[in-house]
Amino acid sequence: MTDQRAARGRRHAPGPGGEGGRGPGDGLAYDADHDTAEHRHDAEHDHxxxxxxxxxxxxxxxxxxxxxxxxxxxxxxxxxxxxxxxxxxxxxxxxxxxxxxxxxxxxxxxxxxxxxxxxxxxxxxxxxxxxxxxxxxxxxxxxxxxxxxxxxxxxxxxxxxxxxxxxxxxxxxxxxxxxxxxxxxxxxxxxxxxxxxxxxxxxxxxxxxxxxxxxxxxxxxxxxxxxxxxxxxxxxxxxxxxxxxxxxxxxxxxxxLEAAPPGMAPDEIGARMAATEHVVEVHDLHIWTVTSGYAALSAHVLVAPGSDCHAVRQATEAMLHDAYGIEHTTLQVDHASPELLIIGEEGPHCRDPHGPSHPGAA
The missing domain is CATH 1.20.1510.10 (Cation efflux protein transmembrane domain)
Structure with a gap:
């Protein structure tokens, strides 16, 4: 897809106006454990x-x-x-x-x-x-x-x-x-x-x-x-x-076996993530337990063209933390291709071989 990165690996992207001139509308892969300086120091402690x-x-x-x-x-x-x-x-x-x-x-x-x-x-x-x-x-x-x-x-x-x-x-x-x-x-x-x-x-x-x-x-x-x-x-x-x-x-x-923690249904969580404003689709959703009481989540989130990827990511992370207590999240957020926005079209986005996709309302 146009805005997706060729590399699927997770990486940290600079914030709006940061190094390289990357703006808030660009796609990014983001780990919630390494948010902005505000998240690290102003709100209690960093992850x-x-x-x-x-x-x-x-x-x-x-x-x-x-x-x-x-x-x-x-x-x-x-x-x-x-x-x-x-x-x-x-x-x-x-x-x-x-x-x-x-x-x-x-x-x-x-x-x-x-x-x-x-x-x-x-x-x-x-x-x-x-x-x-x-x-x-x-x-x-x-x-x-x-x-x-x-x-x-x-x-x-x-x-x-x-x-x-x-x-x-x-x-x-x-x-x-x-x-x-x-x-x-x-x-x-x-x-x-x-x-x-x-x-x-x-x-x-x-x-x-x-x-x-x-x-x-x-x-x-x-x-x-x-x-x-x-x-x-x-x-x-x-x-x-x-x-x-x-x-x-x-x-x-x-x-x-990296099963989802008890009480966390991946389909339910995927649907709630997809219901976030401007989200077109959520796939590659994985939820696992590192050790007792330490749940982690990663996902690929596609948003509507022109939407603020950072704002969508922050809203999604807040929902995951407040509703499910998940503090360690890694979200790859990209703009969806135009083809994906057409009902019935199969766009060239990365089709997830690891589970179902969760379409959004955007």
Whole structure:
């Protein structure tokens, strides 16, 4: 098309009257993170500062409750090992092993936070923010593997119920409930919209359910002598763990596959962008998640000849920010060819192979 740039790559264009004499009516590819000086300094902070310094502050705030939960879990695990060795209880030693997986999950989340906070450099243009998503997926897979173990062990104990120390199991379960309630409370103070934090939280929550089931089963065994109650409790916990694990694997998988964030329908967003005044068409629309809470959008926007590309871009960015909370937008804005303005004509504009076009009212 006449006004489109031959190169489709994203680039930053100078503003009206800027270098090269480019005026407001010219086509441009624009990244919302690098707006004018007014956007960078007069309105709170620029995007780079917001996603750099802000992310580091949030990571520090999230790290403290996770460290507190980790120390609590490690202390209880050490007490279980000592008690198990003194009492000769395999059940207590096995549960200490389960607590070790919780400690590992929290430790992994903490390491991922520190790595993800590193600034972008070299070939990693987004930094290492998705390390947190990798951590969440590992935690989800771990929960699913533990589910398989608990199902196998539960079925085995249903068939051949072992001798269960009802009093010991009940007391351990009650103490475990208290410890995991405190640990869950600590982690809940962190940002649970982060899949990384949510992965650690789901591990603790699953352990809390396990201790509730353990205490209930121990009480039944203690009062009635029915040993199969322990196996049934294990199967109930396994079902809850499977649900939590699958949720983490599914959500982290959506991020890796660059699906649109939950609650953001591309067709709806494309239609709203196309409804902006002077917009002729929106295509090449992509919406994805860089990491938890960090949505990004890029699109090619065609406007009517003679329209102010800068004004259209600013109006579109404002709508995306206010309606959907999208702060990182890269919009290539060009004037539409005359052929595209004729109903029924196929103009020589770049036809989008990556999804539907959204015609505007202009």
């Amino acid at each position: 780079e500062h917001g996603h750099g310094h802000g992310h580091a502050v949030r990571a520090d705030a999230d790290r403290r409750p996770l460290i507190g939960a980790l120390l609590l879990i490690l202390g209880f695990m050490a007490a279980e090992v000592v008690t198990g060795l003194v009492a000769g209880s395999l059940a207590l030693l096995s549960d200490a092993g389960h607590m070790l997986t919780d400690a590992a999950a929290i430790g992994l989340a903490l390491v991922a936070m520190r790595i993800a906070a590193r600034p972008a450099k070299g070939g990693f243009t987004y930094g290492l923010k998705r390390v947190e998503i990798i951590s969440a997926q590992i935690n989800g897979i771990t929960l699913l593997l533990l589910t398989v173990f608990f199902v196998a062990e539960g079925v085995h104990r249903l068939v051949s119920p072992p001798v269960v120390e009802g009093v010991l199991v009940t007391v351990t379960g009650l103490v475990g409930i208290v410890v995991n309630v405190v640990a869950a409370w600590l982690i809940s103070k962190a940002n649970r919209s982060s899949l990384n934090v949510e992965g650690a939280f789901q591990h603790i929550l699953s352990d809390l359910y396990a201790f509730i089931a353990t205490a209930a089963a121990g009480l039944v065994v203690w009062l009635t002598g029915w040993a199969r109650a322990d196996a049934i409790a294990a199967l109930v916990v396994a079902a809850l763990m499977a649900k939590a694990g699958w949720g983490l694997v599914r959500d982290s998988g959506r991020v890796f």
